Amino acid sequence: MEPGNIVIEIVIVLATATIGAAVFERMRLPAIVGFLVMGALVGPGGLGLVSEPERVSALAELGVALLLFEIGLELPVDLLRREWRSVVVSGTAQVVLTVAGVTGVATALGVPLPSAVVVGMLVSLSSTAFVMRILSQRGEIGAPHGQISVGILLFQDLCLVPFLLAIPILSGEAGSEAGDLVFAVGRALVALVVLHTTARFVLPWVLDRIARLRSPDLFSLFAFLMAIGSAVAAEAMGLTLAVGAFVAGLVVSASPYSHQLFTEIVPLRGVLLGIFFTAVGMLFDPLAARALWQGIALFVAAVVLLKVGIITAVVGWVQRRGTRVGLLTGLALAQTGEFSFVLAAAAAPAGLLDASLRQTFVAGSILTLLATPFLVRAAPHIAAFITRGLERMDRDAESASSSPLDGHVIIVGFGQAGQTLARVLEASHIPYCVVDQNPQTVESARQRGEPISYGDATRPSILTRLNLQRARLVAIVTNDPEATERCIATVHGIAPDTAIIARAHYVKEIDGLIAAGASEVVAEEFEAAIDIFSKVLLHFGIAQQSITQFAEAMRMEGYEFLRGSARLPIDPWLAEVLAEVTNEWVEVPPGSWGERTIVDLGIRARTGASILAVRRDAERISNPSPGFGIRPGDSLLVLASTTELQKLRDLLAGID
Secondary structure, three states: OOOOHHHHHHHHHHHHHHHHHHHHHHOOOOHHHHHHHHHHHHOOOOOOOOOOHHHHHHHHHHHHHHHHHHHHHHOOHHHHHHHHHHHHHHHHHHHHHHHHHHHHHHHHOOOOHHHHHHHHHHHHOOOHHHHHHHHHHOOOOOOHHHHHHHHHHHHHHHHHHHHHHHHHHHHOOOOOOHHHHHHHHHHHHHHHHHHHHHHHHHHHHHHHHHHHOOOHHHHHHHHHHHHHHHHHHHHHOOOOHHHHHHHHHHHHOOOOOHHHHHHHHHHHHHHHHHHHHHHHHHOOOHHHHHHOHHHHHHHHHHHHHHHHHHHHHHHHHHOOOOHHHHHHHHHHOOOOOHHHHHHHHHHOOOOOOOHHHHHHHHHHHHHHHHHHHHHHHHHHHHHHHHHOOOOOOOHHHHHHHOOOOOOOEEEEOOOHHHHHHHHHHHHOOOOEEEEEOOHHHHHHHHHOOOOEEEOOOOOHHHHHHOOHHHOOEEEEOOOOHHHHHHHHHHHHHHOOOOEEEEEEOOHHHHHHHHHHOOOEEEEHHHHHHHHHHHHHHHHOOOOHHHHHHHHHHHHHOOOHHHHOOOOOOOOHHHHHHHHOOEEEEEEOOOOOOOOEEHHHHOHHHHHOOEEEEEEEOOEEEEOOOOOOEEOOOOEEEEEEOHHHHHHHHHHHHOOO
């Protein structure tokens, strides 16, 4: 093949990746799937436009290194410190059980043990980029299953490093004797320490010197050199490109230049990753896949059924988060991920994945990625179907059934919003009870004496035992939009006359919650917008009372102004609210002047404002006469429009 052909092949791959990303983004499917499918179309098994995908994938290994460098930069260390127990327990259990289960099945089918372990590793990893995007689009990142999914995905990403380190050991390159294995592991650990130490003390110092030169081009070059150079250095020490890049990214993540490094790396990383996954898709051979359809079907079943079962057990039973949350988490993570392809790319040259195994993996992985959006969409219905007959009740819910509560408030969810509401109700001497599905939350709240029960508020029996028929109001403040809608429908079905106030995150949730039976919906997205423009208007001298009336009018309108097109002007009557005459307290600024009468200041004549009262220390003077003296530090209750208020403030500020 002529040397220039590699350039032509790269151009073909780039064009293919671009088309694949555009088409699949249009279908709301991940670009990764588009890369894989389009790669299969133009590869040797398809149209044959690229005859040697291995040459292209060799270049794309740089994309893998940059991806690992980015992961190291973005690693949420604060989350690990805060939730490390949950992340470690759920992540370890899922990865270990998945690797063990797949290894057992593969060896029973005649796959050699080292290769079976590698297949288990491939299956244990899920797609961080894919799952995070789907959960974000559905507004479920903050939901219980979303938070658990993020923790497990984070742990899986961290597992790539030891998995890559295990490849030489499993392939026999490190030797088969126990001493050789110990030596290989020790050498890898020493290499990691050397790499980490060098990166920690050298890279930040060099970064600082580069940044002081204030050359954007030089900074960009060094960012790329740092990511690729650390990868090459790691490979020279017996590690892998990906491990070296990850360690370098992890070390410099604490640097003040980490955000700029991320900005420099992301564009090029996206290009090279597109090449990488397109090259992986080129490995797909339709004829071979047809001959291996049974193995591919078994691989897909292992990924979906085994992972869903294991994650449901870990989340639902080990972490005691409930079967429903476990199923939602398992169905979200029921695919192989981008790091599975990275691991497969390292295992194939080491002889751990033969042609048939690799073909089975590529074809099966594409199918699991394609199936994930549909599994996530159907997850709530699947979870409802499976848990429909399960009426597990906690002793607290049993005791609540005999509670004499009447005219009380039922709080569903005991996060920050639920706890704040409970404190307000308690201070107001309004009876209430709480139901939550997090056993740790229930236990800690019960120790503080809270009237809380463990249970799933989407089940009629739970609500009945909490005396729903005699409740005055139900406040649903969970962070799970799907569970919120189901809970509203259940409450409305049992007690249609009971008021329901629900919390929502985004605009798209409001109509569904109202249709399900909610009396009122508090939208956090809109309340934040109202809070922001209220502070902005106050900063420009608009009366606080006018701002409050304006915000309340928006709420009464169901946030219609905020939900409408950004091009539509505000309703005239809403604008008039801000300009209405209102009562407002105005502080007289401190100054060196002693006292000036109202008539001397000409407040009425110069501003149009009328003073209704003056507050001085603990004394309040109502309807002061024109000869009353105003002093620095007084508070004036005035009747004025927004314009008149601003004139008064300017007048008082200009007194000398």
